[in-house]
Amino acid sequence: MATRPTWQGYLRLSLVSCPVALYTATASGSEVRFNMLHNATHNRIKMIPTDPETGPVDRSDIVKGYEIEKGRYVVVTDEEIKSVRLETTRTLDIERFVDESDIDRLYWNEPYYLVPDGDMAVEAFTVIREAMTAAGQVALGRLVMHQRERLMALEPRDRGIVAFTLRSNREVKTAGEFFDRIPEQKPNPQMVDIATRIIEQQEGPFDPSQFNDRYEDALRTLIKAKEKGSTVTAPAEPKEAEVIDLMEALRRSLGQTGGGERRKPAAKAPARAGGGGKSAAKAPAKKAPAKKRA
Template structure:
């Protein structure tokens, strides 16, 4: 069962229209999160919406949006007024143009969504739009309204569906010049480039996301498990700083280090489908995934270590 759709409406290419649903393609809900607590009582901290001048708590029904003109002067905007300026893209993703993927500056990418037909109708029109984009080897650019704001969205085929990536507007992207202008012009010698290329060739591989491990998340899980088990927390040794200050010497040492036997390198663990599964189970409760079927004892012990 797919998660709840973030948006439902229509995908339109000229006169070809089909109902679609849009779902987030990424999630951070599996990451460890913390609550803020009162150190003295151990109780959770609660946030209240209060009037900045009187200090009185304000109920949600009395809170309105306001645009600040200057200090203590606001223009109030009601929900009804915002609904009146609703754009067509509130309910329809209109494809405006097709571009090469290489034309899209990666700085404009925000987040991806999965798009699929909504319901049992419109699958044929959806397939026509999807296969046209695939056949032309292009990215379709359209507009969609999410969280009351209109976004540019780039559509690409993926398997039987589409991936839509929200894009930033030009005013949201800072110019690189204010950061890069002070970078010094340095002449890089051929010898340096040759050594650097050698290192790159030794590290060459394929992009395989399943190999990546969130080391900080894993360290958080280990910390929580150790504290729950009542074990002492000992700080890990930090890597020693190197004294190499000559760039050519650093490159030569790097080449030698990368050529060292691979057995010295620690093989990264594959990230679990849900990192929180690696937490120790609460006493008297079974993990949700164990409710239907028991997992091998050895695996359970390894995850709770």
């Protein structure tokens, strides 16, 4: 079945606009989901809407209400909700361009793919995308999605545009609320040096294929074992961390990660045979890794 767009409307840069569609760029979390069953029959439990005073309620009699105080609601109909329409309900209007580094990673949220909606939209979409690429900045715009107006950050990628929802100021808590509780003190410089060397020995490129959900894998193993009638026993509780001297722990950690020596630079590849005495061509410089986001 074809993926349905999360939002459809128009992308607009000043007087240039084109129809676009927005698709989620990520899948949902764990695919292992459990249903609620009756213990005796293993029949699936039905969740029946119930009024605490009158009992079961037909779904056609359910309305939306906003609680303005304990037990007091304002009832709002679907038609009234639809009447609250902003321009951003159907238009993603680019308002500003900023440097990506200006946006704190705490604000980055969900990623989406933005694509032209129909063949007639391709030309204008391509013009906007290439102009954004030339500018080298992130475009900011707003749209209404899931009954909320959301700030979006747009950046060109390949033939399309990646759009991230950005959290609002009210959603991001102040760091000082938590970090101010940490006592201010200067660590031992020698300990910091050892910890830095441990980090250097564990450096490497980001490969998402190496970070599977091991908990979900363990759940699948458990389900397969239960399906075959096997008895599953809980593993032993992990032992509490041994209380040892911090300097000793750092030194032992350094020994486990590489013997305490700093990483040596990679040896140069020998010149290819038959090169006519000329030195081997230099390999192209690697691109800087993409910035990580929250």
